[in-house]
Amino acid sequence: MQDILKELEDRRAEARLGGGQRRIDSQHKKGKLTARERLDVLLDEGSFEEYDMYKTHRCTDFGMADNQISGDGVVTGWGTINGRPTYVFSQDFTVFGGSLSETHAEKICKIMDLAVQNGVPVIGLNDSGGARIQEGVASLGGYAEVFYRNVQASGVVPQISVIMGPCAGGAVYSPAMTDYIFMVKDTSYMFVTGPDVVKTVTNEVVTAEELGGASTHTKKSSVADGAFENDLVALLEIRRLFDFLPLSNEAEIPVLKTNDPADRIEMSLDTIVPENPNQPYDMHEVIRKIADEGDFFEIQKDYAGNILCGYIRLNGSTVGVVANQPMVLAGCLDIDSAKKAGRFVRYCNAFNIPILTLVDVPGFLPGTVQEYGGIIKHGAKLLFAYAEATVPKVTVIVRKAYGGAYDVMSSKHIRSDVNYAWPTAEIAVMGAKGATEILYREELGDPEKIAARTKEYEDQFANPFIAAQRGFIDEVIQPHSTRRRVGRAFDLLKTKKVPTISKKNDNIPL
Numbered sequence: 001m002q003d004i005l006k007e008l009e010d011r012r013a014e015a016r017l018g019g020g021q022r023r024i025d026s027q028h029k030k031g032k033l034t035a036r037e038r039l040d041v042l043l044d045e046g047s048f049e050e051y052d053m054y055k056t057h058r059c060t061d062f063g064m065a066d067n068q069i070s071g072d073g074v075v076t077g078w079g080t081i082n083g084r085p086t087y088v089f090s091q092d093f094t095v096f097g098g099s100l101s102e103t104h105a106e107k108i109c110k111i112m113d114l115a116v117q118n119g120v121p122v123i124g125l126n127d128s129g130g131a132r133i134q135e136g137v138a139s140l141g142g143y144a145e146v147f148y149r150n151v152q153a154s155g156v157v158p159q160i161s162v163i164m165g166p167c168a169g170g171a172v173y174s175p176a177m178t179d180y181i182f183m184v185k186d187t188s189y190m191f192v193t194g195p196d197v198v199k200t201v202t203n204e205v206v207t208a209e210e211l212g213g214a215s216t217h218t219k220k221s222s223v224a225d226g227a228f229e230n231d232l233v234a235l236l237e238i239r240r241l242f243d244f245l246p247l248s249n250e251a252e253i254p255v256l257k258t259n260d261p262a263d264r265i266e267m268s269l270d271t272i273v274p275e276n277p278n279q280p281y282d283m284h285e286v287i288r289k290i291a292d293e294g295d296f297f298e299i300q301k302d303y304a305g306n307i308l309c310g311y312i313r314l315n316g317s318t319v320g321v322v323a324n325q326p327m328v329l330a331g332c333l334d335i336d337s338a339k340k341a342g343r344f345v346r347y348c349n350a351f352n353i354p355i356l357t358l359v360d361v362p363g364f365l366p367g368t369v370q371e372y373g374g375i376i377k378h379g380a381k382l383l384f385a386y387a388e389a390t391v392p393k394v395t396v397i398v399r400k401a402y403g404g405a406y407d408v409m410s411s412k413h414i415r416s417d418v419n420y421a422w423p424t425a426e427i428a429v430m431g432a433k434g435a436t437e438i439l440y441r442e443e444l445g446d447p448e449k450i451a452a453r454t455k456e457y458e459d460q461f462a463n464p465f466i467a468a469q470r471g472f473i474d475e476v477i478q479p480h481s482t483r484r485r486v487g488r489a490f491d492l493l494k495t496k497k498v499p500t501i502s503k504k505n506d507n508i509p510l
């Protein structure tokens, strides 16, 4: 019996060594943790249950029959994060560069199937050279099996990808179909084809960092939702994000006990909006002052800074926040911000996360760049997303709400449930100057007359009361009581029910 027990421990020890000490050392030298060390950080201590530790590939070509490593380059199973379960896979770069074989894919598919069946999220730690070159089409088939499951699981359980090494080819398409992608600065890359192939095909000379590093994907392409300094910080931040998310589309919103009073008054909000309507202020501050304990987990913080998206808690419950940011492009909506926020709103709706919208938007960004880029179609994404969202929606107009952007930003007309405005709100078809120049074109030569007309328009519209008279605004609230008012609104909306029309899928303007 002792021998049998020892054999089990020997087999486990061998599997835990992955591609061997030399390759583990090399991983450490690059500043990266190993696949198992990463799971130790991500999951609660002692909670990891591993599956398929002894699985090996079935490839016999290129001398692979004699090159078997237990686990075949991916560690799979489940564990808990602050007591709540998640399935995980962690690719082991020390084993064939974390490349995906048919059996490696089978291991990932197994936990994905269980995740959907049991209503539990999937977190993938990706560190992979893509399709296992020695296997050919068997590996491609394995990828497609994973892709298919990504789509089936979408909107059913949260899927989070962390890119923790070079990810090429197929290794980037599975993350692309998950809900969130986070990267590690300086050690992770994502590209469909690497710099060498790029040079051969297009003659372009580009470094891996420029082509697919964290900076490229968080600032330019928006493929990634955030980037962190190193493996450790990234994994701890994923734990933080996980705490905000429900386990599935049928699970309750997580509630975290808080000592922050629901009726906390925040007097500084009464003076945060500057006297001069053209002067910006930081919308982050408004969000943090409303949130429980000032905690805000921001999504895509380095991309389309004119709109802010992320999670806060009110009275302990998760709320998704979408807010115009007057510090960037004066808070205008443009192609990038509409795409960013549209996707965020759809995610919240899929997982029953209520949405708080804070509005300070002078309109859509004008110009040929936007029109040629398809602002009509892309701007419609956000409008579409808000209009189809049936989760509780509360809107606060902080300052400007002009033109089509007023309609888009979760207005009453597209079925926001509760719409508040601060006394500083300005709600009109357009800004006073633009409006006067159109209405009184013949008086343009007379600056005094135009100034008087502009003042008249401002007096008429630069306030929330006309909208309130029509019931488009439910109440004009004191800024200092926003946290209490919004929290109470969401509490009452917890039992919201909306009948849905039967359809196969809608046709959001992609």
Ligand code: HXC
Residues within 6 Å of the ligand: 023, 095, 096, 097, 098, 099, 128, 129, 130, 131, 132, 133, 134, 140, 143, 166, 167, 168, 169, 170, 171, 173, 194
């Ligand atoms: C098998 C691989 C591998 C792969 C790396 N290795 N990629 N083995 N299949 N795809 C092995 C290497 O042979 C090496 O083995 C070990 O992993 C580490 O690789 P290195 O090259 O030494 O590491 P590094 O210098 O850090 O470079 C990492 C890398 C590079 C950038 C990922 O290895 C690379 O470019 N690999 C190929 C990427 C690629 O083109 N993949 C196929 C994409 S096509 P030893 O034994 O020396 O440790 C694809 C199709 C799917 O994925 C499409 C579906 C839509």
